[in-house]
Amino acid sequence: MQTYQALQLDALGDATRRAVLERLLAGPLPVGEIARDFAISRPAISQHLRILKQAKLVTDRSAGTRRLYQLNPEGFDAIRSYCDRFWTQALAAFKEQVENPIPKEK
Amino acid sequence: MTTAIDPTPDQPVHKTITVQASPERAFQVFTGGIDTWWPRTHHIGQSAMTKTVIECYAGGRCYSEQADGTECVWGSILAWEPPHRFVMAWQIDQQWKYQPDPAQSSEVEVRFTPEEGGATRVDLEHRHFNRLGAGADTMRTAVASPMGWAGLLRGFAVQVD
Numbered sequence: 546m547q548t549y550q551a552l553q554l555d556a557l558g559d560a561t562r563r564a565v566l567e568r569l570l571a572g573p574l575p576v577g578e579i580a581r582d583f584a585i586s587r588p589a590i591s592q593h594l595r596i597l598k599q600a601k602l603v604t605d606r607s608a609g610t611r612r613l614y615q616l617n618p619e620g621f622d623a624i625r626s627y628c629d630r631f632w633t634q635a636l637a638a639f640k641e642q643v644e645n646p647i648p649k650e651k
Numbered sequence: 652m653t654t655a656i657d658p659t660p661d662q663p664v665h666k667t668i669t670v671q672a673s674p675e676r677a678f679q680v681f682t683g684g685i686d687t688w689w690p691r692t693h694h695i696g697q698s699a700m701t702k703t704v705i706e707c708y709a710g711g712r713c714y715s716e717q718a719d720g721t722e723c724v725w726g727s728i729l730a731w732e733p734p735h736r737f738v739m740a741w742q743i744d745q746q747w748k749y750q751p752d753p754a755q756s757s758e759v760e761v762r763f764t765p766e767e768g769g770a771t772r773v774d775l776e777h778r779h780f781n782r783l784g785a786g787a788d789t790m791r792t793a794v795a796s797p798m799g800w801a802g803l804l805r806g807f808a809v810q811v812d
Contacts, residue, residue, distance in 0.1 A: 619662070624743075624757070625780045629664045632775055635690055636668045639773075642688035643670045643680045 553620065556600035561585065562593050566602060566616065573608075573615035663778035669770050674763040677771040678734035681761060683707050695747055696723040705739075707731070713739055724749055729758065736762045744783060755782055 556562055561583065568579055576594060580587040594614055597603040602620040605612050670677050680687065686703045694700035696717035705713050706728065713726030730738035738760045740753035750756045762774045 624783060625662065625664060628741075628757075628777050628780075631690075631693060632664060632666045632777060635688070635693070636666055636773070636775065638688040638690060639681060640668050640670045642684070643672045643677055646680075647687070 552600040553602065556596050556602055559593070559596075562597055565590070565593055565597065569603065569614060569616050573613040575611045575613055579614065662780065663776050666775040666777075667772060668775075669766060669772050671768075671770050673769060674734040674765050674771045677773060678737075678763050681763075681773070682733075682737065694723060695725055695743060695749065696721060707733075726756075726759075727753060729753065730760075734763055736760060741777065757782060 564583070565579060568574065568582060576587060576591055579594075580590040583590060594603060594605070598605060598614075600620065601617055603614050604617045605614050607613070672680075682705045685705050689703040691700055694703070694715045694717070696715055696719075698717045698719035698721070700715045701718055702716040703713075704716070705711065709728055709731040711728040711731070712724050713728070714722050714724040716722055724742070726739045726742050728737060728739050730736065738758055740756045740758050742750045742753060742756040744750040744755075757777060757779045759775065759777045761776075764772045764774070766772050
């Protein structure tokens, strides 16, 4: 879980990778077509896609002779992952308050 | 043209914690006493949050009071069965705004089960995130909104604090 979150943050911390994700908003694309929009080489784009894939932000599949990359909805489920972390923190505070009540200030 | 992305399946968040207290007390602190433990950083108001309130009855509101004098509703009680369980609609949308329609909101169920030695197991399920929108629309919003990149980073900061 931690590792997965850390991978996502690393993946999102790069402007080229964010631009690749935005490019994929319109729908699945092969690497060649993504690379056409960027000033860097196709192998460099492939490397960025590999990192995005490891972070579960994109998935790939073969379509005939080509490999298509697309956004992974689960990786973008920001509200869900926020709530997952939120409840861990909130329930720890709840447990503390139930077992060792702290009188309210003010 | 539609893309080949499947609608997002429902993937509930499950959390369990055991507290050394009776179900009655755990239920009361969780609901009526929510202001004593709810993280001060978690609200959808425009100013600092001064208080969190759950109205303790079916149909009751969940809201916060803000330093600028406003109230921000963020949920409502769908089921109320003290001291066993309650369900609340979590009426916060992808834009981090209040969603008036519970049918388009996620929801949280909390169960309190007595355990040996006077303890209580608290099981929390936060579910129906898929009601917030599916597939490409969800992602477009997630990428474009503050809950996208910024939200991930903020959530991470909370985790490592």
